[in-house]
Amino acid sequence: MSPEHSDQVDESPLIAAxxxxxxxFHLIVARLDHGELxxxxxxxxxxxxxxxxxxxxxxxxxxxxxxxxxxxxxxxxCAGMPANRIRAVGTNTLRKANNSQSFVQRxxxxxxxxxxxxxxxxxxxxxxxxxxxxxxxxxGRQLVVDIGGGSTEFIIGERFEPQILESLHMGCxxxxxxxxxxxxxxxxxxxxxxxxxxxxxxxxxxxxxxxGWDYATGSSGSIKAVYNILSERGEDxxxxxxxxxxxxxxxxxxxxxxxxxxxxxxxxxxxxxxxLAILCALFDSLKIERMGFSEGxxxxxxxxxxxxRSNHEDVRQRTLVALQKRYHVNTEFSDRVLQNxxxxxxxxxxxxQLDDEDCELVRSAAMVHEVGMDISHTQFHRHGAYIISNAxxxxxxxxxxxxxxMLVRGHRRSLPMQSLYQLPRNECRxxxxxxxxxxxxxLLSHTRSTSKELGYTFxxxxxxxxxxxxxxxxxxNPLTSADFEQESSTIARAGYRLNxx
Numbered sequence: 001m002s003p004e005h006s007d008q009v010d011e012s013p014l015i016a017a018x019x020x021x022x023x024x025f026h027l028i029v030a031r032l033d034h035g036e037l038x039x040x041x042x043x044x045x046x047x048x049x050x051x052x053x054x055x056x057x058x059x060x061x062x063x064x065x066x067x068x069x070x071x072x073x074x075x076x077x078c079a080g081m082p083a084n085r086i087r088a089v090g091t092n093t094l095r096k097a098n099n100s101q102s103f104v105q106r107x108x109x110x111x112x113x114x115x116x117x118x119x120x121x122x123x124x125x126x127x128x129x130x131x132x133x134x135x136x137x138x139x140g141r142q143l144v145v146d147i148g149g150g151s152t153e154f155i156i157g158e159r160f161e162p163q164i165l166e167s168l169h170m171g172c173x174x175x176x177x178x179x180x181x182x183x184x185x186x187x188x189x190x191x192x193x194x195x196x197x198x199x200x201x202x203x204x205x206x207x208x209x210x211x212g213w214d215y216a217t218g219s220s221g222s223i224k225a226v227y228n229i230l231s232e233r234g235e236d237x238x239x240x241x242x243x244x245x246x247x248x249x250x251x252x253x254x255x256x257x258x259x260x261x262x263x264x265x266x267x268x269x270x271x272x273x274x275x276l277a278i279l280c281a282l283f284d285s286l287k288i289e290r291m292g293f294s295e296g297x298x299x300x301x302x303x304x305x306x307x308x309r310s311n312h313e314d315v316r317q318r319t320l321v322a323l324q325k326r327y328h329v330n331t332e333f334s335d336r337v338l339q340n341x342x343x344x345x346x347x348x349x350x351x352x353q354l355d356d357e358d359c360e361l362v363r364s365a366a367m368v369h370e371v372g373m374d375i376s377h378t379q380f381h382r383h384g385a386y387i388i389s390n391a392x393x394x395x396x397x398x399x400x401x402x403x404x405x406m407l408v409r410g411h412r413r414s415l416p417m418q419s420l421y422q423l424p425r426n427e428c429r430x431x432x433x434x435x436x437x438x439x440x441x442x443l444l445s446h447t448r449s450t451s452k453e454l455g456y457t458f459x460x461x462x463x464x465x466x467x468x469x470x471x472x473x474x475x476x477n478p479l480t481s482a483d484f485e486q487e488s489s490t491i492a493r494a495g496y497r498l499n500x501x
Contacts (some may be wrong), residue, residue, distance in 0.1 A: 014040070016081060017302035018074060018088035018105070020115065021220065022050035023173050023271060025070045027077060028299045037133075037303050041077065045070040046267050049093040049175040050150040059097045067103065068169025071110045078111055087302050089126075089397070090117040092150035092171065116397035120167025124153040125315070125394050126301030128162045132305045140214035144298055145282060147222040147275050149173035150280070154204060158212050159470025163212055165394075168200045172222045175274030176256075181258050190251060190277055197281035205285045216288050219297040222275030227293040232263035240293040243280050250276060256410050285398060315395035316360075320367045326432035327371040327387070333445060337366045344458055351460035352433050361400065362434040365407035372408070385409035387474050403431060409433035411442060415494055436465070436491055443483050465491075466499040475499060 015037075016029045029041035047070050052063020076087055094100040094117045104115045119124070127146045141163075144155040150171040156164045179193035218227065230242045246261075250273060253259050258270040282288065305315075309342075324331055345359050348351065372384030389405035396404065410416045415435065420428045444454065457468045467484075474481050481500070488498040 001481070012164075013085060015083070015303055015306050016078060016086040017299045018078075018111070018115075019299045019302070020049070020067065020073075020088065020090040021047075021298075021466055022091060022093040022151070022171055023048055024149070025074070026299055027068065027074045029077060030303050032307055033355070037300075037307060039501075043074060043077065043308055044258055045073065047390070048149070048271075050171065051177055053093065053097060056098065057096055058099045059093075059103055064103050064106070068106055068110060071107055075110050075112070078113060078426055081113075085306070086113050088113055088115045089123075089302065090490065091116060091123055091298070092148060092167075092169070094121070095120070095398075096150065096169075098452055114399070116396055116399050119392055119401075120151060120153070121165045121392045122396070123151070123298060124165040124167050125162055126305060127153050127219060127298050128155040128157050128165070128299060129160065130296035130300070131217055131294040131306050132157065132160045132296075134300055135294055135426030137215070141212065143208070143213040143215065143216040143286070143288070144219065144294075145223065145291070146219045147172055147278050148220060149271070152278060154208065154282075155292060156208060156211050165209065166204050168204070170200050170278055171199055172271040172278065176271045177274075177277055179277070180256060180273045185256060185259075185273060187249050188252055190247065190273070190436060191407070193274060193277035194281050197278045198285055201282060201285040215499055216291040217294050218279075218291050219294045221268060222271075223279065223291070224266055224293060225272060226276065226279060228263040229261045230263075232261075238277060238279075238293070240283055240289060243276070243283060246406065247276060300459070316364065316393075319394045323368050323371055323387075323393075327368075327374040329368065329370050329373075333365050334370065336430060336445040337369070337438075337441050338363060340444045341366050341437060344437050344441055347458050347460055348433070350438055354430070354433070358430060360432060361403060362407060362438055364404055365411065365434070365438050368404075369408050369411045369438065381409055381412045398446030403427075406431055407435055407438055411438050415490060417494065432494055436494075436496060438493075439487060440465075443487055446483060447477065447480055453500050463496050465496060465498060468501040 013032050014029055015032055015195070016027060019026045024044050024046050026044040027042070028039055030037040030039045041440065045058050045095050047066045049059065049063055052060045052066070054060055073322070089112060090100065090104065097103070100117060104117065107115045128144050131144050141156060141158045141484055144157070146153045148171045149171070150173060152170050154166045154168070172474060173379065175193050176195070179189050179196070218224075223238070226238055226243070226246065229246065230238060235242055249261075250259065256270060256273065259272060264272065323329070341363060345354070348354060349359060368388065369384060370383065371387050372380035375383040385405045385408045386406050393401050406416065406419065409419070415432070420432055423431065447454065455470050459466045459468070484498065484500050491498055
């Protein structure tokens with residue numbers, strides 16, 4: 001652990017981000033001051049979670065304990081912080097591990113805060129955000145590359161807006177273990193690591209080269225290690241010539257245990273060969289001539305995302321609108337559902353003790369609950385749930401994405417009680433309430449009217465849900481009355497009572 005303290009005395013809010021990476025776990029604490037983030041604490045530990053995956057892609061207990069031991073040290077810096085001011089995310093190894101949820105549950109008990117496993121493209125978006133905010137505001141299009149312990153992210157963007165995002169399953173820990181696992185350094189081993197990385201890059205190289213960029217920037221440990229070594233030699237960037245020289249010097253050591261370069265931290269020597277092989281491959285594959293370095297990366301991106309400095313409208317909103325367009329959602333109807341839902345939330349937020357995140361989640365579901373219709377009108381709620389569960393939804397964590405899928409699945413027909421019961425009790429109850437609110441908002445929207453036009457009042461008391469309509473309205477709308485009667489029978493199976501007055 002290497003804390004960096006600040007003498008800053010300030011009462012402005014602190015926010016924190018924890019990156020549970022495949023190689024290291026890191027915490028950054030920053031102060032939000034007039035819209036600017038000023039780091040006041042950085043802590044990190046080498047955990048090498050990726051090295052703890054067994055043949056069946058399960059984390060060994062030894063690797064889990066290394067991670068938890070690190071989190072116990074970080075936990076004291078998180079104690080007492082409000083939930084909306086700290087975010088912890090897991091990356092590639094936790095995405096890959098079959099038993100990642102077991103680790104996450106133990107980690108959350110230690111931290112006292114949720115741990116979200118984020119998708120590869122969401123990791124790429126946050127990395128780009130961190131790089132963009134910690135560099136000068138240069139004009140032009142840039143390529144950002146981040147070689148992590150288990151994955152490598154590639155982003156092309158301009159200013160704060162990413163345009164292409166990809167995450168490939170190759171990293172400095174996995175590559176070193178796979179190709180240099182015996183501790184030796186030979187030209188044959190390096191070539192195998194290099195060409196395997198080139199094969200991974202085939203999937204993206206044409207699209208990236210066709211899109212183009214004006215300058216390239218690297219971030220995080222492996223690229224930082226190469227950059228620091230070359231800086232010690234008076235170079236101000238990573239170049240193809242510098243990489244070739246470095247590769248030849250590396251192979252001259254013959255064994256990983258002998259690696260020593262001015263500028264290379266001792267704790268990075270054991271994973272340096274894999275990272276260098278990947279970097280050489282991507283320089284050749286993408287025809288990069290020169291690459292700068294940025295101190296900003298995933299952790300900084302998390303902070304800026306929390307601080308709301310993502311420059312334009314909310315990323316999640318853009319993602320949902322894109323889904324609506326891609327799957328030809330009837331936005332006139334979804335807007336009506338959203339209006340009725342907001343009216344219900346005015347009462348339910350207090351009565352059912354829903355937080356802002358709950359409300360945003362069910363609003364998101366209202367926007368995209370009909371995406372499955374583009375596949376088939378039969379069982380479209382199931383098709384929609386599948387789409388939501390498996391799509392790359394930028395701005396959403398894996399947990400949020402799965403919960404959103406659950407809401408879409410439950411918005412019509414029978415309630416997905418069997419799936420809900422598999423969740424922790426509090427989450428099950430919370431999602432059930434959100435599903436019921438979504439179903440009621442959709443039911444009310446079948447009249448092609450909004451809550452204001454319908455003129456009803458909505459009250460909640462425990463498990464009792466009551467709608468009071470103007471006198472004579474129910475008799476004049478027998479179809480809606482029948483809908484309510486059927487819905488009453490459905491939600492009664494979950495213990496709720498729906499009353500019409």
